[in-house]
Amino acid sequence: MEQRIVYVSRITRLPLVGADGADVGHVVDVVLDRGGRPPRVNGFVVAVQRRRVFVGGGRVGEIESDGLRLRRGSVNMRQFELRAGELLTSEVLGKRLRNGRVVDVGLTPAPEPFAWEVATLAVGAGRRVPGLRRAPEIVDWAEAGELFAEERSVDREAAALGGLHPAEMAQAITQLPLTRRRVLAEALEDERLADLLEEMSEDEQVQLVQGLDPERLARVLDEMEADDAADLLGEFSASVQDELLGAMDPEEAELVRRLLSYQPDTAGGLMTPEPIILAPHATVAEALARVRDPDLPVPLAAQVFVCQPPLETPTGRYLGVVGVQRLLREAPSKPVGRCVDEDWDALPATASDKEVAGALAAYDVVALPVVDDAGRLVGAVTIDDVLDRMLPAGWRITHTTSG
Numbered sequence: 001m002e003q004r005i006v007y008v009s010r011i012t013r014l015p016l017v018g019a020d021g022a023d024v025g026h027v028v029d030v031v032l033d034r035g036g037r038p039p040r041v042n043g044f045v046v047a048v049q050r051r052r053v054f055v056g057g058g059r060v061g062e063i064e065s066d067g068l069r070l071r072r073g074s075v076n077m078r079q080f081e082l083r084a085g086e087l088l089t090s091e092v093l094g095k096r097l098r099n100g101r102v103v104d105v106g107l108t109p110a111p112e113p114f115a116w117e118v119a120t121l122a123v124g125a126g127r128r129v130p131g132l133r134r135a136p137e138i139v140d141w142a143e144a145g146e147l148f149a150e151e152r153s154v155d156r157e158a159a160a161l162g163g164l165h166p167a168e169m170a171q172a173i174t175q176l177p178l179t180r181r182r183v184l185a186e187a188l189e190d191e192r193l194a195d196l197l198e199e200m201s202e203d204e205q206v207q208l209v210q211g212l213d214p215e216r217l218a219r220v221l222d223e224m225e226a227d228d229a230a231d232l233l234g235e236f237s238a239s240v241q242d243e244l245l246g247a248m249d250p251e252e253a254e255l256v257r258r259l260l261s262y263q264p265d266t267a268g269g270l271m272t273p274e275p276i277i278l279a280p281h282a283t284v285a286e287a288l289a290r291v292r293d294p295d296l297p298v299p300l301a302a303q304v305f306v307c308q309p310p311l312e313t314p315t316g317r318y319l320g321v322v323g324v325q326r327l328l329r330e331a332p333s334k335p336v337g338r339c340v341d342e343d344w345d346a347l348p349a350t351a352s353d354k355e356v357a358g359a360l361a362a363y364d365v366v367a368l369p370v371v372d373d374a375g376r377l378v379g380a381v382t383i384d385d386v387l388d389r390m391l392p393a394g395w396r397i398t399h400t401t402s403g
Contacts, residue, residue: 005106005119006063008089015067016046016055016075024048024075027068030089030107031082032118032148038141039148041107041116044068045080045088050294052080058114071114082159087148091159092121094190094219095147100124101215102147103136118148158187170199173208181208190216194223197232206235218247226252227272227385230259258313258378267356268349270389271370271379272297276304277311280319280337284330291324299366299382306340307377314376318346321369346371349378357386 008030016024025048032039043056053075061071082088089105106120121144122136141148161169161184173181173196185193185208197205197220209217209232221229221244233241233256241260245253255273262268276290291301303323308316320340330339346369347359359368360383367382 003108003119005108006116007122008105008107009103010065011044011063011068011107016044016060017067017069018074019070019072024070025053028052030105032087032089034085034087034148036117037145039087039118040110041118042086046075048075048077051077053077054080057116061114063116090189092147094216097121097123097139097144097147098137100137102144106138121147158184162188162192166195166199169196170204174200174204178207182211185209186212186216190219191223194220198224198228202231202235205232214243215247218244221256222249222252225272226255226274227259227270230256230269231264234260234264262349265353265389266349267347267351267353267370267381268378270353270356270385271349271381272300272385273313273379275300275367275369275377275380277307277313277315277377278304278336279309279311280306280335282306282336283332284327284334284336284339285332287322287327287336288324288332291327297382297384299384300380302366304336305369305377305380306336314372314374314378317375318369318371318377320344323365344368346377347381348373353386353389356381357390360386 011027011030013026013028015026018024025046027044028047029045031042031045031054033042041057043054044060045052046055055070055075059070059072060068062069092102092105095102100123102121103124104122105118106122107116108119109115110117118141120141121139123139124136161172164172169192173184176184185196188196197208200208209220212220221232224232229252233244236244245257248256259269259271259273264270276287276296278287278290287304290296290304293301301324303321304327305321306319308319310316319337320342321344322336322339323341326339326341327336344363344365345359347356349370349372351359351370356368360366360381367380369377370379370381372378
């Protein structure tokens, strides 16, 4: 009988459904027991609204392509905490194995009912070949036993650091010697290292990432906001920029390239290239659904920008902006094109940082549209973008310490 393998990448983001059929939340990670041979699944980390909670593996009756189903009972809403001897599958991803890095973890049913264990790991090629996508190599878990061994002290320190708020991470790591900072940066997950870098000055960023494998740095740049990634890349030589951009995800790299074409102290250099953009026929209900995205930064959730297609920057002709308060006052079925505020003037991409700051203050808003010479929306500049530019170096650390 063929062994059933379910890969973690297929599980994460799937809904967890209660025994009554109601959605409970969605899976964000899988918790493994380091001591198992093979490693056993202890349970699942599930996002329920804004909390991350633990659901034991034995509580889950089915894992199917459309979601996971609870066998019985309700979910304990206590915040998830990783226990000694446990490991998240997200901590395994990106680890070196053979001549590549782990890109996925395969699970298979264990002999006991309602139990799962690690069966395989998918290993991606160590170096990308432009225009060629290679299928990952499938490796038996036993060939990667060291990845599930008890963690080293640096892993424990990195895990503790990664659990902090990004600003607190930056404060903690900048107090350490540079060599230790680099060791911890290597041990952090890509996403957490990206969060950390976004809270540091460009000089501190460059010091921290020097010596990182270019492919690892490219993955971290993929995880960063495009404007922050462009700021960091702007500190490197043109040849290094080309190498890193070539190793990044093509869509992310294109956004960053566009930002690098502007001077850093202009609206174009400060802006975020992915605000919420809607066509004029989109409804108020659709706009409100977009601004409810919990992963959206607060300044970008304060308004939607209305443009003619295409709706990715650079868009078709920019038509106007609708603030979230206006959206809340309008009928859900009303087109956003009939709600635009004509009092907001767009900024040219060449506007200086001081002109941008003045416009934000004059309009008393948290974000303003940025357009090119053809009147197309190319991004939005937010108040936090301007503060990052205008405040003195080290302000984050000073603020965190005094808070």
